[in-house]
Amino acid sequence: KNQVEQSPQSLIILEGKNCTLQCNYTVSPFSNLRWYKQDTGRGPVSLTIMTFSENTKSNGRYTATLDADTKQSSLHITASQLSDSASYICVVSAGNAGNMLTFGGGTRLMVKP
Amino acid sequence: EADIYQTPRYLVIGTGKKITLECSQTMGHDKMYWYQQDPGMELHLIHYSYGVNSTEKGDLSSESTVSRIRTEHFPLTLESARPSHTSQYLCASSVRGGEETQYFGPGTRLLVL
Secondary structure (H helix, E strand, O other), X not given: OOOEEEEOOEEEEEOOOOEEEEEXXXXXXXXXXXXXXXXXXXXXXXXXEEEOOOOEEEEOOEEEEEEOOOOEEEEEEOOOOHHHOEEEEEEEEEOOOOXXXXXXXXXXXXXXX | OOOEEEEOOEEXXXXXXXXXXXXXXXXXXXXXXXXXXOOOOOOEEEEEEOOOOOOEEOOOOOOOEEOXXXXXXXXXXXXXXXXXXXXXEEEEEEOOOOOOOOEEOOOEEEEEX
């Protein structure tokens, strides 16, 4: 069964600090991995997408890494801001018909002043 | 900001009522999706569509039904709402082929009393 597990479940950090969120997956065959940001009461918004051959991708203060051998990904947030408070969801796409997505449970990040 | 809209944003309704959640996108995307998300939990796919007149059931069994008569419109209907249907419903769309990044609407929060 395809699964995506994220850690930690929740995280509180002070404004200006860095943090790293983890994602482990057992999706096969692997097509790509996305990180989404979901603000409370809103739909998820895509931050990054990585295919098998990519091991790092940045989007402003967000940097995602992918190790396809160990099936792990991380999302690093640099110099956090209050607006970074949200849930961060790791989503893995299977490389089969339909490209169905498997969603992780998310990490709820709170940035405090 | 993605051009995908959901109405209503919030709905409180009594048991047994028929409801339709609306979802429209103006991006010309072929594929559309409905997800159900309980507070603090991961998204679960309940319906998807590859295009006009195409509807498929997702991973999570749902008593809701969908239709796709027009490319831009993908409504979800519950014939008889029950308290167990209380949840957030998120609509998404994507271009067929390529990375197939899904763009999400803001969601509808449904409370069935």
